[in-house]
Amino acid sequence: MKPNAAPLNFKDSTLQGGLMPADAGSVSPLVPRASMFDACHVGVVLRVVLFVQIVVAVGAMFGTAEPLDWLLQFSLLTGGALPATLVWLIAICAFKRGLSRLAASLQWLVGTLLGAVAGLYGCGLLALMGLLQPAQWWASAAGGALLSALVLQGLFWRAKARTPAATAARLAELQSRIRPHFLFNTLNSAIALVRAEPRKAEAVLEDLAELFRSALADPAESVTLGQEIALAQRYLAIEQIRFGDRLRVQWRLDASADTARLPPLLLQPLVENAVRHGVEPSASGAELKISTLRRGSTVVIKVTNSAPAGAGQPGHGLALANVRERLFLLHDVQAQFKTAFKDGLFQVRLEIPL
Structure with a gap:
């Protein structure tokens, strides 16, 4: 995918004021291949x-x-x-x-x-x-x-x-990752493009197939940040068809950070949350920025979106708690997960070891 780049006025540093842990509501952790001898943390x-x-x-x-x-x-x-x-x-x-x-x-x-x-x-x-x-x-x-x-x-x-019942965990993951209305909207977008722009319709269906392949694949303990970015780009390519100019995306990616390890399907829910709370409620749309940066042996990942005027702090549901729990299960004290909401901008910041 070639992400739609739009100039944003976001500061590259973390949003000033009010960095706090994500809400610790009910979570649905990944089914990892955990071991009682996993003492290498x-x-x-x-x-x-x-x-x-x-x-x-x-x-x-x-x-x-x-x-x-x-x-x-x-x-x-x-x-x-x-x-x-x-x-x-x-x-x-x-x-x-x-x-x-x-x-x-x-x-x-x-x-x-x-x-x-x-x-x-x-x-x-x-x-x-x-x-x-x-x-x-x-x-x-x-x-x-x-x-x-x-x-x-x-x-x-x-x-x-780290090893909850596989059936319950997989069901919760599918419910939170591939929602029925997203599937229907995507298929409707593809149908609308079949005659006018068949190549674009084919690309939409390919992106959707890749999302389902990742969601239905056997759970692994970790994937690379580069793989997660590619999946998030496919997701945003689909949503770009749906929202058009209302979705304005900017990527700032550090290629040297792509080898960092993350639990599967960790970045996509953060991007999905930004679309749900930033773009969907706003008639004028929202600006979305995803950045990665390597700092020595640490990789910093930021997902920032503008929120509609008068909106409260977004992201108190299952998705953020899910991401936070799974990140700490993989990296323990070496990981950081924080959120900030100020001046109409909501940011999720992750720090993981390389």
Whole structure:
């Protein structure tokens, strides 16, 4: 598609004032291929390390009466617990594909055994440096196994939260992505173009087929930003036929950001929301701007639309909550999702790792 470019007066920076998280209403998350061994996220690593350090800090209180003694004991135990924790996390992350194929009971067994081995590794480090005499091998192995079992339980709950019932999730996705009136409007537009502009009618039907193909395809955990942009362009090409000059679109795309990963069908709902709340209610239409920008290891995505005069803040429904939930499930603390509404402009801003 060749997007219809129109000059806009949007500032390239985030709208000033009132950046806030999207409404956390009912959501319909994607059906991802989640795993209890999916520990390769910064947020997961930080939480696991913090949990282990808290346990170590509490354990160091036993047998110490003075704060200084506790600090020395905590520092000593940290010298073994922290490397052991990182080794366990690296092993879980490196072998997650193979571990995920095992039966549930074997997953727990292997994960716990790896924890015991990590505990022995931490004890060995302290013994090698002469800081733990005599070496507490059995206690270290038991402690590592117990902590790993607790962490695995947390990861199991996290994975369970990411895998809702497939039927309900797919139905909610189809209801929110391909609405019947959009289908009918598109088909009517194509029918109207068949005789006058058959090539344009063919292009509309091809774009519609691609949208349905993406919505009905087997759910994947992530796609590239470039793929999401191509899908959004097809959607806007269809809506351009329907709204004509009322829909004024400007694209500012950074090609170096196209490899960033997003959950499937994430950008299109944001663009659809902008059309619904900006173009449809306004007799004069609206201006829509989609921009991507790479900043080091971070990609910033903005979808901005003008709103009709007197309109309240748009975007409190299912679509924004759906996008926010699925984005955080994929990228956790590395992602940001904010909205802003000021001076008749509504903007959704996403930040994701590259």
